[in-house]
Amino acid sequence: MSEKVNKDRRKTLFKIIVISIVAIIFVPILYSGIYLYAFWDPYGRFYDVPVAFVNLDKKVIKEGKEYNVGKDIEDNLRKNNKVGWRFVSYDEAKKGVSGTKYYALILIPEDFSKNISEAASGNLVKPTVLYEANKGKNFVFAQVSERAAESIKSEVASSIQEQTTKSLAGSLYNVKDSLSEANKGASSLVDGTVKLLNGSNQLDTGLAKAATGAKQLQSGLEKAYTGEAQLTTGVDSLLSGLNKFKGGLTQNSEGINQLVGGAKALSDGMAAVASGTSKANLSQGLTTAADSIAQIKGALNQVASILATSSDPQSIGTAQTILNGLVNTINTKKLEENLRTAAGSASSLTNNLNQLSTAASKVSAGTNTVASTLSTTQSNALSGVNQLIDGANKLKGGSQELSNGLNTAVKKTGELASGLATLNNGTKDLSNGLNSLSDGTVKLRDGLNSGYNTMNNSLKFGIEDISSFVTNPLTLSDVSINTVNYYGEGLAPYFISLSLWLGAMLMNLILSLTKLSKVVQNKYIKTYLGTFIAGSVLVMLQAVILSSVLIAALGLQPTNQFVFYLENMFISVVFFSIMYGVSYAIGVVGTPILFVLFILQLASSGGTFPIETAPGFFRVLSPFFPMTYTVEGLRMIISGINSIRLTQISFFLLTFMLIFLISGFVVNRTFKGLKSIKAEEE
Template sequence: MDMEKRSRTLFVEEWKSIFRKRMTLISIAAVCVIPLLYSGTFLWAFWNPYGQVNELPVAVVNRDTGAEMDGKKLTIGEDFQEELKNSDTFKWAFVTKEQAEQGLRDKQYYMAIEIPEDFSLRASKVMEAHPDPAVLTYIPNEGLNYMTSRIGSSAVDKIKAELSQELTEAYVTSLFENIQTVSDGLGEAAEGAGKLADGSGKLQDGIEQFQNKLGELYNGTGPLGDGILKLIQGTEKLGSGTKKLYAGSGQLNEGIVKLQGGHQELTDGVRSLQTGTDTLKQGLAQSKAGAEQLKAGAEGLQGLLGLIAEANPELAATQEYAQALQIAQQVSGGAAGLAEGQQQLAAGADQLAAGEAKILAGMETFGSKLEEAGKAAAKVEAGAQAVEQGTKDLKTGLGVLKTGVGKVADGAKQLHEGTLKLANGSRSVTDGSSELFQKLTDAAAETSSIHPDAATYRMFASPVIIDEEKEGAVPNYGTGMAPYFISMSLFVGAMMLTIVFDVRKPAVRPRRAINWFGSKLATMLLVGLLQALLLDGVMLGVLQLEVKSVPYFIGFSILLSWTYMAIVQMLVTLFGDAGRFLAILLLIVQLTTSGGTFPVEMIPSGLQQLHTWTPMAYAVDGFRAIISTGQYDFLQGDAGVLAGVFAASAFITLAYYVYRMRRRGGGQKILNVEVAS
């Protein structure tokens, strides 16, 4: 009880000392509102900055010249400008390109949006082979304000999405307008597919027949090759015969030439014989006349001898007369025979002349025929030579033909194999064309049943909508940043207190270290309580901060304020002014590693390692649980860590006071030393 009384006494004396010094009292009062001023003013100023973006001046430059699409005028730039005039997203200023550029330089506009002159033209060429996307130029003035450029970037993304949706609706409208044409085309295609199925069936039958004929062709190439081989052998014999024919024709030609020479000689001889026959006939005529004269003379002589005998019988009885009469009779008989022979000879000469004439005529005919035979023999020789050459060519051609027949056989075999595949493919075509016919018929029926409207176009343009279900909803920017700024401002308030309140020097002489420590800590905790309550009051009452639990919010604020007070008391008590510097360093580390602005995962990996070692990290997490998420299980852990830090800091500070008491040898010395210092 005595120790508690001493502690209360020291605590009362501390406050009496404060009240006796007006400037100290004013300073402490000012320190009590430091967290309120620090975080309250900031959060009030930026409680809902996105609700004021309609005051941001933004330049809009429309240079779009329009285009035509499916026979309709397309003026996306003009339509977009009209929509912006009815929008309060920003404070729009519709200017020329030069005015926009000058306004950005003069800091008149935070950003500019330019619609190029070919915007509609590019949008109209969506169905071309290589269409270029329409370009919307966004020019942020980041040097003027970076956050504004980020806000503008988000707004431009939204504008882009809206423009894309409108363009898609235009494309879909055009597409559906052509669906009926497509439906008609599908019907015609279905009819064509039916014909294709019929034709492919006939093709398959033809392929099978062709395949059978190819088999016959392949089977026939064997006997054909054998026949060609025999034909080649026959041509060899024919070649041998044609050689002999050519040689014989040459001999025949030579013989005909010789025969022509002999015929000429024979003709000349016949003509000579004819001449001799004429001479013979003349001689025979003369001889016949002489023979007649001789016969007449012999008959006259015989008559004369008769007369002589009559006249001279004695002479007639003589041997000489008898011989003469016999000779006369013989001469007369010879003359008669000569005359008869001459007559026969003359007849033979006539026959010889007639035969010679016939022979001469035959020789002339034979000569002409022999001449024709000579010409024919020359032709025969030339023909035999041509036949011989033709036989050689025939033999060569038959060799080529035999090789070709082999290739034909191989080709027929390959073609046969190919027709097998073709037959299989034809079956697939038949089946596929039948299926295609059915599918096209179904597609034509389905497309003809489509009746789109404006809702259909919107569905195609924007088939997905976002159904946002927030976990731990944060209504505005100030609410989202409150955990960070409340935590930071309470730490700043704790540091500021050590400037106007001496955490070492006691108001009166302490007898025990714990009394000394208790009076100082209690004073700081009271100020921390006031800081937390003032801050919470303004947050809840003035700024209308919405929290899941007001008691938890107030209690956690007090716990955090006391924890910071214990930390700062420990640093300044142990190290004096250097302790305040260490407190500033700790604040800097906490500001970067607490995750109050950006997620911890987005800061450098080296700083991420410090996250779990900073009290502000647990403070921010705890306030988020109370304000937004309602995850009190995490809150309990955060509060436990802060309570542990508070206890550890207080214990270290108490240890320091115990050490100082023992080292100085009593409270009076402590008081004297502190006063002296």
């Protein structure tokens, strides 16, 4: 009865163990499959995560262009399903983020378009996008939504860059055109400078001649001034002579009057003599006649003298001829003597009285004719002399003004000569300066031409092309190796390793309990190698099931499925070898130790973040844990195989397996040998 009970108990225990083994076989898939399934592609399902978007922006029209950037962003986001955009008011968004409705909010302020328009016109006012996330609600998604805000920032920045670059490129083309025009102007300036230089040289030559001419002019004016002084002296002498001539004419007029009076007296006397010969006192009458003849002679001589200085040659010549005839005809001296002699002897004059009376009548008539002619001539001469005196006075005044003008001209001509000499020196400096200017304008022309050619050679693009280039200056050619398509693929090596470790640990624990309970009576399975083989088969089965589910259910696509299966099976055996060696050496007590090793490997294997980001303690431990190599090997098989490195990893894992298997066996045998020796001693 007791034997039957024990047999039934072993059967029941065997069933429990079998069920446990079956359950443990599915532990890795439960651990890895469920977790990886839940987070296989979380970024691809963010379209259900609500994020509030608030647009307070007001459109702006500046320089004929409309800016309504907030509306443009909103329209773009309505077509974007990367996250669950909710277009709401600011109050609702703020309330939702503070509560549980929204994970984050993105706000476009009301001056957004205004600031962009200012930035586009050169007033660099940075527009602001307000981002607010409830990071405590979900930190990972907060990072994602922050990248969404950065994407909006980049999109707006790209638009601003495009507008600014278009403006800048347009300015560059304007500068190029300006350089072209400036080059043409510089060429014209060079030509003009050359002409100006030639003109300056001609001016220099002309000024030198002008300076010489000014000196000659000054010399001539000095001579003219000297001649003008002589002219003034001559005019003064002329005026003096004219005044004397005028006085002579006046005296001449008086003499003519005396002549007329004397002739009249002579005529009257002769008539009286002729008629009064019979009268008494003939002697007195003859004496009186003699005196009158003496007067006539004096007057005639005076008239002849005056007429000799008269200015009317024809009249004066006529009068002089008549007077000379009278003088020659009448021997006044002899007549006077005869009359005076006759006065002493009246009887001798009787015969001559008639002749004298006739001559006296002729003299009176001729005298009247001469007097009339001389009076007319005298009047004309006096009028001409007066005009000549007036002209001489005017000439004297003009001569004085001419003298003053010539004196001033001499001084100014000297100043002109000095100024022309200074100007001539200045034109030489001007010529030197123009030479330098000519060189400078040539350099300016060449520099502008070089600048234009440089810009023309550099500006090989259109405004739209340069705007597109600056806005997006490079194309990221993604030639990444070992591509990972999903978040779950990236985490799969880490979770596969954890799952296989946990599955191997539980499988080793069940096999250890089975061995202690002596449920299995097969001698081969009870041996060290037999248990190892049985456990290896079971953990490899775990690996096959896990690999199949990941490929079939989750769509994991390793670079080589066969190698993927083989690698997982190999990892399972390695992990089981480590655990079997530890438990064989120290028994069930090794399970907690293996669990501690499991915990340490979570932080030191680099399964999530690069090991370089871990604290130094874990970086030191990392090379000594097998999971470090299993994670790296599985990453290669899933995303891209590096055969050399994979071979090295396999060698390291095989080393771990052999060390623990051999060490466990040796330690176990050593302990049993010590126990046997101790038992024998007892």
